[in-house]
Amino acid sequence: MNKIKCEIFKQDSQDGMSFIQLDCGSERLGVMSLDEGWKVGEIVWANFKESDVMIALDSRISARNKFYSPILSIVHNSILARVVFGFQSYQISSLISYEATKELGLKEGMECFWFVKSNEILLLRG
Structure with missing residues (x-):
C-alpha cells in the first residue's frame, strides 16, 4: 500500500x-x-x-488494455463527468473528474485513448 x-x-x-x-x-x-x-x-x-499505479513513457503506458474510440457523449455536474465511448457494438463509460475533462479538452465526437487495468476486470460466466 x-x-x-x-x-x-x-x-x-x-x-x-x-x-x-x-x-x-x-x-x-x-x-x-x-x-x-x-x-x-x-x-x-x-x-x-x-x-493502481500505471506507468507511462511518452505515449507508451503500462496498462495492458489500451483502446482508441470516439466519445459518444459527456454528461457532467460541477464535480464528475461520465464520458461514454463507442467500442464495437458496446458503450463504455468512464467516470472522471469534470476538471479533467476541461483540462483534456474532451468533446463529443473526439477520438481518444482509454485504458482498463487488467487487475480491475471481473469475469462472469454466461
Missing part, C-alpha cells in the same frame, strides 16, 4: 460526491470521494494500492 501525507486545499461537493484536491509537498493529488465530511486544511494520508 502506498501512503502519502497531504493537506486538503480544495473540496467541491455535489449530490453526495466530492472531488478533493490535496497538496502533497511539491505535488498535488485529486481524489473522488463519496464522503463529504472532509475539511480544507485537514491533514490526511492518501492511500492507494500498488496495483
Whole structure:
C-alpha cells in the first residue's frame, strides 16, 4: 500500500460526491470521494494500492488494455463527468473528474485513448 501525507486545499461537493484536491509537498493529488465530511486544511494520508499505479513513457503506458474510440457523449455536474465511448457494438463509460475533462479538452465526437487495468476486470460466466 502506498501512503502519502497531504493537506486538503480544495473540496467541491455535489449530490453526495466530492472531488478533493490535496497538496502533497511539491505535488498535488485529486481524489473522488463519496464522503463529504472532509475539511480544507485537514491533514490526511492518501492511500492507494500498488496495483493502481500505471506507468507511462511518452505515449507508451503500462496498462495492458489500451483502446482508441470516439466519445459518444459527456454528461457532467460541477464535480464528475461520465464520458461514454463507442467500442464495437458496446458503450463504455468512464467516470472522471469534470476538471479533467476541461483540462483534456474532451468533446463529443473526439477520438481518444482509454485504458482498463487488467487487475480491475471481473469475469462472469454466461
